[in-house]
Amino acid sequence: MGERAGPVRLYIYHMRQDDARKCTAMKLGRHGLARVFFSLREAPRGAVILDPRARRALSRQDRPLMLARGLLAVDCSWAHIDTFPVLRALRGPRRCLPFLVAANPVNYGVPTKLSTAEALAAALYIAGFREQAERVLSIFKWGHTFLELNRDLLDAYAEAPDSSAVLAIQARVLEALARGEREVELSPPQSDLVYEHAQDGQDAAHHAHDARGARDEQGTS
Numbered sequence: 001m002g003e004r005a006g007p008v009r010l011y012i013y014h015m016r017q018d019d020a021r022k023c024t025a026m027k028l029g030r031h032g033l034a035r036v037f038f039s040l041r042e043a044p045r046g047a048v049i050l051d052p053r054a055r056r057a058l059s060r061q062d063r064p065l066m067l068a069r070g071l072l073a074v075d076c077s078w079a080h081i082d083t084f085p086v087l088r089a090l091r092g093p094r095r096c097l098p099f100l101v102a103a104n105p106v107n108y109g110v111p112t113k114l115s116t117a118e119a120l121a122a123a124l125y126i127a128g129f130r131e132q133a134e135r136v137l138s139i140f141k142w143g144h145t146f147l148e149l150n151r152d153l154l155d156a157y158a159e160a161p162d163s164s165a166v167l168a169i170q171a172r173v174l175e176a177l178a179r180g181e182r183e184v185e186l187s188p189p190q191s192d193l194v195y196e197h198a199q200d201g202q203d204a205a206h207h208a209h210d211a212r213g214a215r216d217e218q219g220t221s
Helices: 024-030 060-069 078-083 116-126 130-138 143-159 163-178 201-209
Strands: 010-014 035-037 048-050 071-075 183-186 191-194
Touching: 010 024, 010 116, 024 035, 024 116, 048 060, 048 116, 071 116, 116 130, 116 143, 130 143, 143 163, 143 183, 163 183
Parallel strands: 010 035, 010 071, 048 071
Antiparallel strands: 183 191
């Protein structure tokens, strides 16, 4: 089923914890690219939920469910990530995002600290909705930079058939960063990934350590 089958419905549960002037979630809402809501009673049933604590990584295997039910991100502060809605409060299959590098102005070059817009775009790209991912990022001046920084990783994750394969790619990246290497061979597809914008290999590896098991924090504003 191609992308022309229709865009994925995007939802954002906004917890009102961040500076509204820097909030990517609200900008997506204003542009009609996502439905933003502030009460859990308004949450859709069955949408794929981006959850940093989930054990299963998002993969192209989630594409049919995303088409049918949509994709949901939670916009909350990094300082209050422990307030992320529990399972009984927000129902739906939960998926984490694999290792990626932020391009937003607040956390530029920092591994895993994605904005809500970056998290949604990454999930769309990995699941095969690349055009919609680009539309989501197009309203931000730095949006194209996120794709440039992560293109090789995103392409590799998008080629992986399931969550296990996505996590295997992530594991190779984290192991290489932990060794201080700046180039990682990804398969599939075969390519070299260069982290030119990470502060340094050790800094990236420090952040990457928290990402092990694909349980990083992502999806904050």
